[in-house]
Amino acid sequence: MAASPRVFAWKIGGDQGEGIDSTGTILATVLARAGYWIYGYKWFSSRIKGGHTHFKVRISDRPVNGASSDTHVLVALTQETIDKNIDELLPGGVVLADEAFRPRLPERTPAGVRLVPIPLSEIAKRAGGALMRNMVALGASAYLLGLDLEPFHEFVRRRWGAKGEPVVEANIKALEEGYAFAREHLPGEPFRLPSPDGRPKLTLTGNQALALGAVAAGCRIMAGYPITPATGIMETLAGILPKFGGAVLQMEDELAAVHVVAGAGYAGARAMTATSGPGISLMQEGIGLLSMTETPSVIVDVQRAGPSTGEPTKVEQSDLLALIHGGHGEGPRIVIVPSSVEECFSDGAEAFNLAERFQCPVIVASDLALGEFLHTAEDLPLEQVRIERGALVEGEELRQVGETGFQRYAFTPTGISPRSLPGQPHGQFLATGSEHNVFGHVNEEPENRRRMMEKRWKKLEAVDFPAFTYEGPERPDALVVGLGYTRGVIDEALEALRAHGASVGHLQVRRLSPFPAAELRRRLEGLPFAFLVEQNATGELRFLLEAHDAIPAGVVVEEVHKADGRPFVPEEIARPVAERLGLQGDLEAWLRAGEQLAPVGEAVR
Amino acid sequence: MAASPRVFAWKIGGDQGEGIDSTGTILATVLARAGYWIYGYKWFSSRIKGGHTHFKVRISDRPVNGASSDTHVLVALTQETIDKNIDELLPGGVVLADEAFRPRLPERTPAGVRLVPIPLSEIAKRAGGALMRNMVALGASAYLLGLDLEPFHEFVRRRWGAKGEPVVEANIKALEEGYAFAREHLPGEPFRLPSPDGRPKLTLTGNQALALGAVAAGCRIMAGYPITPATGIMETLAGILPKFGGAVLQMEDELAAVHVVAGAGYAGARAMTATSGPGISLMQEGIGLLSMTETPSVIVDVQRAGPSTGEPTKVEQSDLLALIHGGHGEGPRIVIVPSSVEECFSDGAEAFNLAERFQCPVIVASDLALGEFLHTAEDLPLEQVRIERGALVEGEELRQVGETGFQRYAFTPTGISPRSLPGQPHGQFLATGSEHNVFGHVNEEPENRRRMMEKRWKKLEAVDFPAFTYEGPERPDALVVGLGYTRGVIDEALEALRAHGASVGHLQVRRLSPFPAAELRRRLEGLPFAFLVEQNATGELRFLLEAHDAIPAGVVVEEVHKADGRPFVPEEIARPVAERLGLQGDLEAWLRAGEQLAPVGEAVR
Amino acid sequence: MATLEAFKTDEKAWWCPGCGDFGVLSALQKALADLDLEPEKVALVAGIGCSGKIGNYINSYNLHVTHGRTLPAALGVKLANPSLTVIAAGGDGDAFAIGMSHFAHAVRRNMDVTYIVMDNHIYGLTKGQNSPTSDPGAKSKASPWGNVEQPVRPLSLAISAGATFVAQGFSGNPRQLTRIIEEAIRHRGFSFVNAISPCVTFNKINTYDFYRKSLVDLEQDPEYRANDRAWALRKLLETGELVTGIVYRDDETLSLEERLPGFLQAKPVAQRTREELEAEKARVRQLIESYR
Amino acid sequence: MATLEAFKTDEKAWWCPGCGDFGVLSALQKALADLDLEPEKVALVAGIGCSGKIGNYINSYNLHVTHGRTLPAALGVKLANPSLTVIAAGGDGDAFAIGMSHFAHAVRRNMDVTYIVMDNHIYGLTKGQNSPTSDPGAKSKASPWGNVEQPVRPLSLAISAGATFVAQGFSGNPRQLTRIIEEAIRHRGFSFVNAISPCVTFNKINTYDFYRKSLVDLEQDPEYRANDRAWALRKLLETGELVTGIVYRDDETLSLEERLPGFLQAKPVAQRTREELEAEKARVRQLIESYR
Ligand SMILES: Cc1ncc(C[n+]2csc(CCOP(=O)(O)OP(=O)(O)O)c2C)c(N)n1
Ligand SMILES: Cc1ncc(C[n+]2csc(CCOP(=O)(O)OP(=O)(O)O)c2C)c(N)n1
Ligand code: SF4
Ligand code: SF4
Ligand SMILES: [Mg+2]
Ligand SMILES: [Mg+2]
Secondary structure (H helix, E strand, C coil), X not given: CCCCCCEEEEEEEEECCCCHHHHHHHHHHHHHHCCCEEEEEEECCCCCCCCEEEEEEXXXXXXXXXXXXXXXXXXXCCHHHHHHHHHHEEEEEEEEEEHXXXXXXXXXXXXXXXXEEECHHHHHHHXXXXXXHHHHHHHHXXXXXXXXXXXXXXXXXXXXXXXXXXXHHHHHHHHHHHHHHHHHXXXXXXXXXXXXXXXXXXXXXXXXXXXHXXXXXXXXXXXXXXXXXXXXXXXXXXXXXXXXXXXXXXXXXXXXXXXXXXXXXXXXXXXXXXXXXXXXXXXXXXXXXXXXXXXXXXXXXXXCECCCCEECCCCCCCCHHHHHHCCCCCCCCXXXXXXXXXXXHHHHHHHHHHHHXXXXXXXXXXXXXXXXXXXXXXXXXXXXXXXXXXXECCHHHHHHHHHHCCCCCCCCCCCCCCECCCCCXXXXXXXXXXXXXXXXCECCCHHHHHHHHHHHHHXXXXXXXXXXXXXXXCCCCXXXXXXXXHHHHHHHHHHHXXXXXCCEEEEEECEEECCCHXXXXXXHCCCCEEXXXXXXXXXXXXXXXXXXXXXXXXXXXXXXXXXXXXXXXXXXXXXXXHHHHCCCCCHHHHHHHCCCCCCCCCCCC | CCCCCCXXXXXXXXXXXXXXXXXXXXXXXXHHHCCCEEEEEEECCCCCCCCEEEEEEEEECCCCCCCXXXXXXXXXXXXXXXXXXHHHEEEEEEEEEEHHHCCCCXXXXXCCCEEEEECHXXXXXXXXXXXXXXXXXXXXXXXXXXXXXXXXXXXXXXXXXXXXXXXXXXXXXXXXXXXXXXXXXXXXXXXXXXXXXXXXXEEEEHHHXXXXXXXXXXXXXXXXXCCCCCHHHHHHHHHHHHHHCCEEEECCCHHHHHHHHHHHHHCCCCEEEEECHHHHHHHHHHHHHHHHHXXXXXXXXXXXXXXXXXXXXXXXXXCHHHHHHCCCCCCCCXXXXXXXXXXXXXXXXXXXXXXXXXXXXXXXXXXXXXXXXXXXXXXXXXHHCCCCCCCECCHHHHHHHHHHCCCCCCCCCCCCCCECCCCCCCCCCEEECECECCCCCXXXXXXXXXXXXXXXXXXXXCCCCCCEEEXXXXXXXXXXXXXXXXXXXXXXXXXHHHHCCCCEEEEEECEEECCCHHHHHHHHCCCCEEEEEECCCCCHHHHHHHHCCXXXXXXXXXXXXXXXXXXXXXXXXXXXXXXXXXXCCCHHHHXXXXXXXXXXXXXXX | CCCHHHHECCCCCCCCCCCCHHHHHHHHHHHHHHCCCCHHHEEEEECCCCHHHHHHHECCEEEECCCCCHHHXXXXXXXXXXXXXXXXXXXXXXXXCCCHHHHHHHHHHCCCCEEEEEECCEECCCCCEECCCCCCCCCECCEXXXXXXXXXXHHHHHHHCCCCEEEEEECCCHHHHHHHHHHHHHCCCCEEEEEECCCCCCCCXXXXXXXXXXXXXXXXXXXXXXXXXXXXXXXXXXXXXXXXXXXXXXXXXXXXXXXXXXXXXXXXXXXXXXXXXXXXXXXXXXXXXXXX | CCCHHHHECCCCCCCCCCCCHXXXXXXXXXXXXXXXXXXXXXXXXXXXXXXXXXXHHECCEEEECCCCCHHHHHHHHHHHCCCCEEEEEEEHHHHHCCCHHHHXXXXXXXXXXXXXXXXXXXXXXXXXXXXXCCCCCCXXXXXXXXXCCCCCCHHHHHHHCCCCEEEEEECCCHHHHHHHHHHHHHCCCCEEEEEECCCCCCCCCCCHHHHHHHCEEHHHCCCCCCCCHHHHHHHHHHHCCCEEEEEEECCCCCCHHHHXXXXXXXXXXXXXXXXXXXXXXXXXXXXHHCCC
C-alpha cells in the first residue's frame, strides 16, 4: 500500500460538453461528504462543446484551497488530455485512459508514471450507453483511491432519483463495472488517501456561498444579466428568492440591472446585482448615480481576464482600479474583497450592512477562481450575520418634520443623513444624480457643492470593515501580501517556507476602498521585506499601495504578478520568497514531496 | 480719462434664455477683431430659461486666458445680477442697470462703485422691440469702453444680413440709441481700454478649435450624442464634415457612438466621438474593445462636474483616473490634456496620429472651461499639422503574404504590428475583443496571452507626445503644476508672483497616459517646492504622481484642489505660493492694482 | 384624502414660459389627486432632460436617475414595494434614444408602472438637437442639412412590442390628458402615455398650433374599440400617429408582479423590518445544509 | 471571381455538433460566393455569443465586437468605406436584449448593412438562460419557475419600426436561407434576416423538429406580396411569426448613405491616402479664418 500524500490530486480531462465538470463535482461532493477537504479546479474555455477541458480535485485531510501543478491520477478521455497534462504527473502516478482512443504516453512522460488503459466506452455501452463513460471512470477511480462505492450510489440516488429508477440503475451499474474492472485488472493495491475527520463538509463555489450570504442578510431583489463567471450567483438566487417572497429578474442588460438595484435600494429593499468585467464597465454610470443619491446597493464583480471580452473563463484580478476609480467624477464606493468561500458568504452578507450604514454602493470584488471553483467548508458563518439597516428614520420623527420638509441629505458630523423610505408619510424627498441641497433639491451654489462633496466622502471615514487579515509572527522576515482567491495558494506556499524555517507572515487585503493606507502602513512598518501576489499585468495593488503611500520607507517590496489566465500555484510564491530569504534546504523537493507517492512505483505495481 | 487697467473686465448678467451669452460673444468678437485679446467666461446652469446667468469678457492687450474675480463694468438686466455680482466690482467700477426693474445697490457695495440706471427696455422698445435690450446695453457699453460703433454695425450686418434689412436696421438702431443715451447721460469720460495691436484675433472655444484640429488631421467620421459641454464639437463638425465628403452621425447613445468609431477606425477612417463624464462611463466597455483590437480611435472627454449628472454646466477635472483606469481589465490607452485653445486644436489633430501610430484609443481630456469659454488666438497651428498613418501595410507586402494569412497582430520589437484595411486583398483578419494570436484567431494559451498583453502595453513605451510644457527658470524656488484650462490662470498668478520677485516655474502636464513619471521626476528633482493645482475633490493628479513615484524625495508638495464648480482665479494660486515663499510686498494690492481704475472715482465722474 | 395642493411644492418650475411640460405636470398632479392617492405612496422616477425635472416639482417620493434609465429604476421601486404607485417620466430622447431598449423590454415585461413620455420631438435640455421623434428633414445645429432618419413611431412600436396600455395625450388638452393618466395608473400592468408636450423654445415645427390643427381624438371615431390591436395599428399608420386618446388596452394579460411566483402574496420586501429579516435568516440554515 | 472555397477558412468551428449556426455560416458563405463578392470586400461584424463566433470561420474582414453592439460598429465600417459589403451577425440575446436599442435605430436609420440574427431562443454561450425570444413559461436555471415575460416578436417589431427589408430563414433549409441572404445583401438599405438556428444543447423546446413542423413559407401564400406592410403584420400575428421567406421589403426608401449630403459622391474616407488628406488640410485655413 502506498503512503498517503499531504494532498492527493485526481484530474479528469476530455472534450468540453462531455460532462468533465460534473464528473469532477461528483467525486468532490462524495469525498466532502465523507469528511475530506477538497478543492475542485477547472480549466475551460468559452465554448459549449469541444476543446480540451480538465477538472482537478485536490483531496486532503485538512483545508486545501488552491490549485497545484501536481497530479497523482489522471483520467484521460482523449489523447489531448494526456498530451496537455502529462507533465503534471508525479512519479508513481497513474494515467487511467479510455482504451477506445488507443492512448499512448508521450516521450517526455515523467519517470515512474504508468498508463493504465481501460475500456471505458465499451463498459459504458454495456451499462446503459456512451453517456455512462464518466461514471465508469469514476467507479474505476473509486477503486484506485481506495474508496467505497456506496457513497457514490447514494449520490446517484439523490441526484437522479427524480428521473426514475432506470436512470439510477444505469449509473450505479456503470460505477460498479468501472470499479470491478479496476479491481480485477489494475496491478497492485490502490492508493491510500489521508484519512478524513468524518465530518461531512459543505461543497460549494464562492458564487453559491455569496448568494447564500446575501439571502441571509435579507437580500430579496436580484437583477442580473448572464455573464461568465458571475451567472452562478443569479442562478443560485433564482432558485431561492421566490421562496422568500423575493424575485430575481434577468434584465435586458447590465445598465438595466444596476438601475433596478438603484430603484429597489431607493425604495428600501436590500437589492443586488452581480456581473463580471464587461458588465462593470457598463454599470459605471449607474454606480455614480448610487454614490450621488446615496442609495444603498450591492454590486458583485466576479472578475475574469480582460480587457474587453478577454478570456471569459480565465482567472484575473484586473478590475481593481476600475472598481474604485472607474466612474466619471468622484463618487464614494466601498470595495471589499473576499478570499475564501467563507468570506464570500460573510461579505455577501456584510455588504448589505455596509450599504445601508454608509448609504452608498458596495462592491464585492470576487474573482473567477473563488466564484467558480469548488471549495469545501466546515460550515458558513450564518450565525454571525447581523442585519444593520443604518439611519432609517422613524415615523414619529418624520411627523415632527411635518411641513418644513424632510432633510434627507442633512449635514451631520459623520456625513450620514437620516433616510426615509417611500411609503413613509412626510418623508418625501428628491433623490437626484444632480448636485443637490439637504432636501435633495437641485442646487449648484459653490458652497453647497463643496459641503455636499465633503459630506459624501466623509462617510467613508467611518467604514470599519477589516482592512486585512493577518496570520503569522508579529515580525516576520517576509510578509506575503495577496488578495482574493490567492489566500489558499499563499497558505500552501507559506507552509512550505515555514517547514524550511522561514519566518513568514500572510496578509490578505480585505478592503480596497476606502483604501486602508494607515492600517497597512502600520502593519508593514519595520518589516524588511514584503512580497505582493496579484493576478494582473500592471500590478494594481502595488499601484494603490504607492498612490496611498502605504509602503513605509525601508520596506523592500517585490511582487509577482501575471495575467496568463492560469491561477497561481504554491511554488510560484514559495520559490522567489525562499530565494530572497536565502533559505537552506530543498524547498523544491519539499513542495513535491508532500504530494509524492512514496515509494515511487509502489503505488501501482 | 481713466488709466487703462492691465485687463479690463466687462460683465453682463440676467436671466437665462435672454441672450446674455450671445451679447457677451458679440462684444468679445468685435473686440477680438479689433485686435484685443479677450477671455469670455460664463456662469450658467442646466436650464434653458430663467435662473441667473452671467457672462464676463476680460479684455487686454496681451493674452488673457482665465477667469478673475474682478469686474469693472457690470451690465445688469435683473436685480439678482447686482446682488450676486456686486462684490466683484472694483473701486471706480460702474453698474449699468436697466431702469425698468428699479435697480438699487446693496449695502455691501464696494466703495467707489456707481450705479448708472439706463432705460434699456424703453429704448429697446423704440428701436424695434424688447428683444433689442441687449443691443442697447451693448451700445451703451461701447460708449463706456471708448469704442467705435462701426465694428458693431459690421458685426450686425455679417450676422443678421441674411435675415433682411429690417432686422439689421433694428439692431443698429438699438446700438446707436444705447450709445447716444450713454454719451448724453453718463457723467465723465469713458474708460480707456489698453490699446490693441490691431491684428484681428480668432475668437473661438476650445470645442471649436478641437473640431478644426480634427478636420485638419483628416477626421471625416464623427459619431456623437448630445451632452453638455461636449455638444459643441459635434455641432461644429456637423457644419463642416459633409463639405469634406464625411459625415456626422447623432447616434442613439454613447454606446453606439463609440462603436461607430470602432467600426470606422477598423475600416481605416479617422473617426472620433466626443462626450462628457456620463458618456465616458458608458463608453468604458467600448474603449476596452478598442484597446484589445488595437483600433485607432479618438475619444474626447470635455469634463464637467460629476459624479453622476453632477453639475453639467460647471467646470471640473475629475475624470482623470476614469480615463486612464476606468475600464475593466487592463487595456492601454493614450490620454493627453490640452491646456489652451491652440492646444485644443493641435491635440485634436495629433490625437489621430497617435491613434494610428500606436493603434489604440487616444483620449483627449479637455474640460468645460476650455471647451465652452471664449478664447482668442493669433492663429491656430494649422501648418504644423502632419498626417502620420502608422504601420499601414502596402498591397505588395500583402500579396507576398498570400495564402499563409496576414499576421495583423505580429510580434514586433515595438509591439506595433502591420495593419491592413478592409478592401485590401490578402489582408483579411479577425479583430476581436477576445484574446487572440498573431492572426487574430481566438487563443487562450497562457504563453500567447502573456506575450499579447506584453505586446499591447509595450507599444506605449514609444509614445513621444510631450509630457508637459515648462516655462520659467531652470531652478525655480517654486514650481506650479497644473493641467487643462488652468494654464491661463496660473500664468496670471505667476506674473503677480514674479512681479514681487519670486522665482517660479510653470509646469503644465500634457500627457496622463502613458504617465510620464520619469520626465516629471527629472523636472522636479532638486526643487524645494511644488504646488499642484487641480479642479477636483480628491486630488487625482497628486494620486497619479504618487502612484508612479514621480515625486522625488525632498520635494515638498502642496496642492490646491477644489470642486465647487467655479474656475480658479489667479489669487487662489498666487496667495498660497506667496505665503509659502514668504514673499514681501503687497501681493493682494498688486493682484487688483493692475486691474484697478485709477484714480478711483475718476472713471465716471 | 390628498388634495391637488398636496402634490404641489413651493419650488418654481425651471421650464421656459409656455413649455408643454407645465401641462403634463399639472395633469399628473390632478390625476393623482383625483385617484385619491397619498403623496407618500407615490414614487416618481424621472429621466434627464427638461422633462426629467418634473420630479422636482411634485410632492411625492422622487428618484431622478441617469439619462434613459427610468424604467429599470421604476421596476426596482415597484419590486421593492408593490404597494406604491410608481410613475416613470422623461423626454422623447430619454425614452426612445438612449432608453429605447428599456422601453421595449418594459412593454413585454408588463410591470405595473405608468410611463409618461413628454414628447417634444426634440432634445430640449441640450438645446435643440433632433430626437428620435423629430420630423424627417428637420434642421438642427447637429444636423444642419436636416434630419436623415425616419422617426420612431412610439405608439405603433409599443403595440407591436406587446404593450397592454398605449395612449397619447396633449399638454394643450389638460382635461383629456388627466383622464388618460388616471386610466393609465388604474391599469394593472405597464401603461404607456405619450404626452405631446411642445418645446416652445427650440421646436418651431411641432408647435401647439400644429397639434391643435392636426390631432384627432381617436376615441371619437365611430369604429373605436380600445382593445382592437389591428384597428389601432391601421389608424396609427393612417394618421401618422397624430391622435389622442387611449389607443389600445388589454386588461387581461397579467402584470409581471402577478406572474412572479409567490411575489404578491408575500409582504413587500421593502417593508420588512430588521427583525423580520433576522427571522427569515433562520431559513437559510437549510439552504446551507443542502450543500453538504 | 470568388468561389465558395474562398470564403472558407481552416479553423474548425467551435459549435456543438448539430448546432444551427453551421447552416447559417454555410448559407452566408454560399450567398457571398453566389453574389460574386471578393473576400476582401466583405466586412463581417459579429457579436458575442455562440453565434458571434461566425466571424472566426469565414474568410473576410472580421470585427468581433462587444456584446450587443454589432450594428453601430457595422455602421462605422460602412461609413468609412461604402464600397464594402457589410454584414452584421449575432444571437438573439445580442440583438434583442442588450442590442435592442441599436436594432430599433438601425432600422429607422436604414444604412446599407445586412443583419443576420442567429435566433435560437436562448443564450447559448452562457449556458442556456432564457433570451428575449424564449417562449413564455420556458424554464432555465435563471428562471426555474419559467419565463414570466412575453417574447419579443422581431419581425413585427422591425416592420413597425420602419424596416425596409425583413425576412426569416431557417438553418434547416439552407437553400432558402441562402437565397434570402442574397436578396438581403442586394437590398439597398438595412436588411434584417432572422435566421432560426436551433441550439441543440440547451433548447429542448424550439428544436429542428418543432420548426420543421410549424414553419410555413410565406412566399407560397397566394396573397403574398412582399411590399404589403399591413398584410405582413397580420400574417405575423396569425402565425406567431412561424414563417419563412421575405416578409416585407420596400425598395423605394433611400438608404442612410444616400441621404447623407454629398456623402456617396465623395471618395470613401477610408480610401483617402495620407497625401490626399494632407491636400484636404489646405481647405481648413478658410474655416479657421471664419472665426476671425
Ligand atoms: C449619458 C448621457 N448622455 C447625454 C446626456 C445629455 N443629455 C441631457 S438631457 C438629453 C436629452 C434631452 O432630450 P429629451 O429626453 O427629449 O428631454 P427634453 O429635454 O426634450 O425634455 C441629453 C442628451 C446625459 N445627461 N447623459
Ligand atoms: C456586456 C456583456 N454582458 C454579458 C456578456 C455575457 N454573454 C456572452 S454571450 C451572451 C448571450 C448569448 O446569447 P445570444 O446572443 O442569443 O447568442 P447565442 O450564444 O445564443 O448564439 C452573454 C449574455 C458579455 N459578453 N458582455
Ligand atoms: S427648452 Fe423647450 S422643453 Fe425645455 S423648458 Fe424650454 S420649452 Fe420646455
Ligand atoms: S450551445 Fe447551442 S448555440 Fe451554442 S454551439 Fe452549442 S448548439 Fe450551438
Ligand atoms: Mg424631448
Ligand atoms: Mg441565442
